[in-house]
Amino acid sequence: MKQQFLHENWEMRQIGNDEFLPAAVPGSVYGDLLSNGKMENPFWKDNENDACELMEEDYEYVSHFDCEDGLLDSDRVVLRFDGIDTVGDVYLNEIHLGSPLSMHRVWEYDVKEILHDKDNELKVILHSPNKWIREAFKKCRTLGNDDTFEGFVHLRKAHYMFGWDWGAHLPDAGIFRPVSLLGINTARIDSVYIKQTHERTGETEPGTVRPITKSVTLTFDVEQEVVGNAERGPKLKNITGGHTCKKCGKAYTYTVEITAPDGSKTLYENSPVEVKIDDPKLWWPNGYGEQNLYEVKVTLFSDGVALDEWTRRIGLRTMTMHIEKDEWGECFAHQVNGVDVFAMGADYIPEDNLLGRVNPETTRKLLEKAKFANYNAIRVWGGGYYPSDWFYDICDEMGLMVWQDFMFACAVYELTPEFEANIRQEFIENVKRLRHHASLGLWCGNNEMEQFVFERNSWLTKPSEVKDYFLMFERIIPEIVHEYDPQTFYWPASPSSGGCLDEPNDPNRGDVHYWKVWHGNRPFTEYRKYFFRYLSEFGFQAFPSVKTIEQFTDNEEDMNPFSYIMEKHQRQYSANGKIMGYMQQTYKYPNSFPTFVYASQLLQADGIRYGVEHFRRNRGRCMGAVYWQLNDCWPVISWSSVDYCGRLKALHYYAKRFFAPLMISCEEQGMMSSEANMNREHFVFEKSIRLNVANETMQDQNVTVRWALRDPGAAVLESGEQELTVPALTSTWLDKVEFPDADIFSHYVSYELICDGKVVSEGTVNFSYPKYFRYEDPELTCRVEGDEIVVSAKAYAKSVEILNENEDLVLEDNYFDLNANEKRVKVISGSTENLRLRSVYDIR
Known part of the structure; x- marks a missing residue:
């Protein structure tokens, strides 16, 4: 199948204005008006209002193109829009092809009899979405989200463009996805569906709870679209396993080529219905294993001539939702x-x-x-x-x-x-x-x-x-x-x-x-x-x-x-x-x-x-x-x-x-958990911590937990340590520790989780509202050493922020707590010049 993209030589204009402007396809009306200086930045101040007014108008997009050699020799030629937003009319060489009315769909038109070798004109009229939904609402007063324009529900256009409680009223329009001509001979692949059947051994990988999969059988369901006659048009046919047309005698077959994650290729000929992959490399979500991907290429043939290809990457995995009655009601979990x-x-x-x-x-x-x-x-x-x-x-x-x-x-x-x-x-x-x-x-x-x-x-x-x-x-x-x-x-x-x-x-x-x-x-x-x-x-x-x-x-x-x-x-x-x-x-x-x-x-x-x-x-x-x-x-x-x-x-x-796979957290009891009026006579609350280690990995983890009660200068007043094993895919509670004599305004608790000799998770908690805690000035300083920033504090510093001048620094960690110590933070991107620091102490 031949494909000619039509992304060049586009112009656009507002209907009623004779001036054509250079246009980008794929692109949008707002994008083209901005690039041509015909509108202000819609995000600046309240320019949104003027930008929205621009969509009260209709816009015309026009392109002139020649057909590539051999395209018109195809049995069928299709004009394909992968995305038009969205109230449109499409014309080719002044012939009206159709009126797209959804940005969520692909729109295709048969154009072989309309196309010329040279100087074709493709025109798309994009009508005002604002006017369209107003008229639709007059006819049917169906309601929706109050933040949006009335009538948005009638138009298959992204709803957020008409406003949301985080979004502007900016209903852009355009040819926002690729547009192309497809030259089809005899047939093309319409779709390939691949079902997976996994055979597990019942065992797990050594040292993990990850099940071992012995093999995966891929079952192919291949559909082709056959070029039909002028009256009946194209026809879908399932050719799984191969197919011979009784009327024309053409034999349709396909091959399957699979490229494994290691790059090795295997070709399966003779229209395979099933393909078995032994010792498969599975796909897992982030944090649970590798994201192994196999490339599958299906090639369609007619009487030995290649007609079309379908190439995608798939992952070998099962995925569903685990729903089952339990002691709390009914579980609801991704099961991979x-x-x-x-x-x-x-x-x-x-x-x-x-x-x-x-x-x-x-x-x-x-x-x-x-x-x-x-x-x-x-x-x-x-x-x-x-x-x-x-x-x-x-x-x-x-x-x-x-x-x-x-x-x-x-x-x-x-x-x-x-x-x-x-x-x-x-x-x-x-x-x-x-x-x-x-x-x-x-x-x-x-x-x-x-x-x-x-x-x-x-x-x-x-x-x-x-x-x-x-x-x-x-x-x-x-x-x-x-x-x-x-x-x-x-x-x-x-x-x-x-x-x-x-x-x-x-x-x-x-x-x-x-x-x-x-x-x-x-x-x-x-x-x-x-x-x-x-x-x-x-x-x-x-x-x-x-x-x-x-x-x-x-x-x-x-x-x-x-x-x-x-x-x-x-x-x-x-x-x-x-x-x-x-x-x-x-x-x-x-x-x-x-x-x-x-x-x-x-x-x-x-x-x-x-x-x-x-x-x-x-x-x-x-x-x-x-x-x-x-x-x-x-x-x-x-x-x-x-x-x-x-x-x-x-x-x-x-x-x-x-969201760290291995995480320590603290369920503290203090002023914030009491919900009482501190000025009442009997404002009494517990001062305690209960630590928990969550292990969202496939292995049991041997860890050490440490905690310390500290004063504003971060001096340790009381401490504890415990070694424990946290089973895979569980969370484990430690015993509650109470601090009845702690001063809520000047004592806090730090805690950390050590695994393989490294601190992998840590934090601090206060017993009072942060605003009441008597922070000392941590006198934050920093220095840059290679690709690291070293931050130092002389006292307890809560939620230390590191910013550069452009505030675009991306760090390995930020907004962390310091206990009168220093922390090395790796720089991922951004300038390390003119750094500035602050902590909760500075909210005053």
Whole structure:
């Protein structure tokens, strides 16, 4: 099959304007207007308003091209758009081909009879999405998320573009994925589905709990699309094992070539139905084993002539959700190769409001940060769009299990015949596109619809919307997943207990979205009251770095939490006040805006740490902690741990520690866990610690735990040490230690975990609120030695931050505690000139 990409010689214009501008394809309207100086940076101050107005207009994209030699000699020529966003009309040589109405689909048109050898004109009209959804809403007042424009539910376009409580109203449009001509002779491969059957020995690898797999049998299901006659068009045929057409007599066969992780190749001829791989190299999530990938190439032949190739990388693994009744209710855990895995990661939203800026390099940089923080899982949230193939390729390489939502979120939908036909094709195409990926952990129907729409009766306007919900998420999608990807688990919604409106946020079954901390204003210790089976959303907001804030304002007056511009880049109403409320509970009033930013990031980091450490201490009962959210799509105050500019908030460094495979944590009892008024007569609380070691590795670990009660100068007042063995994939509690005579304002506890002679995890806890602790000035200093920064403190220093001038330093560790000692930190990237340090002592 021949392929000619049509990415050159594009121009665009606003309809009604005669001036054509150079355009980038793949790309977007906003990207082209920006590069041509026809709009201001939409992220700057409140330029979002003007940018949104630009999408009240229609835009025209035009390209002229010649056909490559031999293309028109093909039996069939297809014009293929891998992604058009999204209300469009497509013309080739002034012939109208169709009207794309979904950015979640591929659009193809037969064009052999329309094409010329030379000087073809391809034109795409992109209509205003704003006008389209307004008209749709007038006809059908279906409701959804209040942060978005009315009518967004009717258009198969990424919902976040119309606004969210972290996202701007920037409904970009464009030809955002490749466009090409395909020259097809006789037939092409439509799809290849590979089922896996694993034969295990019943034994485990020496010294581990990792099961041994003797062999993996791959079963191939190969479908081809045969060029049909003019009246009937192309036809799909399953040719698994080979096929001879009774009408034309053509014999269709295929070969399978498999390249193992070590580079060795094996060719299987004669249309194999099954291929057996002995002594397989398995794929494992990050932290549990290697991410071995096999390349599979299927070549389609007709009477000995090669017609088409299908090449993908797969991982040899089994992956499902382990759901079984137990003493607490019903477990819900990723099970990979027979091993229950504790999911650790975050929710992923689209990387940018301007689609043309997202590419394999930007995605790789982001996902590298996820692996840096010891993620093994990532949830693709349902209000965006299905990521490009490279996203999943990178997840395969990095061992990130993907929880994949279908693209529905926080709304109800009108299931008209036209809408149903549109989404059915969307589901089929995306399931077939993504099902081979080793990282694909499960399919999920939607985000928060079962919980909010039906448990809380949000957005419902008529009974038919309930019927349509059940049809979409408990019939249509599961039927399609069962037909096209039967070996991947399907879950109807997030959160859910399994569907049928059966207590969708039940803490003892399924997955949970927990927001009493943050939305409910509950203290961080509230997490300890719950033992959820799997958290797929929970979070806390923080400001991005000052340098990122400078991406949307340069005015000192704007750098105030309650200024117009700052709240324009804070999409949850009153959230900056919520941050201040939690800050009042925890820290002294910051004396500058940069200090406020620092304090907000510590609040976020500690809030999520309280939750994750608690849930990891209860491994087995809880089997997932996926926080909201990994990234941003524009510079904004949000729940992300990596801001829009790629800078790491304190939370991301905390995540590296609380997602570490081997981790020590402390369940302290003190002022923060008492929830009492300190001014009341009988404000009495326990002062104690109980340490826990979580071992999310495949081996038993022999470790040493040390703790010390210290004064503000970090002098040791009391200490303890214990050696223990922590079994693989468990957490182990140590005995409680009480400190009845400790001074809550001047005594704190440090603790550390030693394995193979190295400190692999450590931390400190206070018995008072941090704002009341009588810190001494740690007189922080640092020096640079090669690729390391050596930080020194003369007293207890809590949450030591190391920044460079551009605030883009990436370090092996940051926001750590020092006990009047020094710490060597490896520099991963960024300049080490003009370093500055601070700790909680400086929040004053």
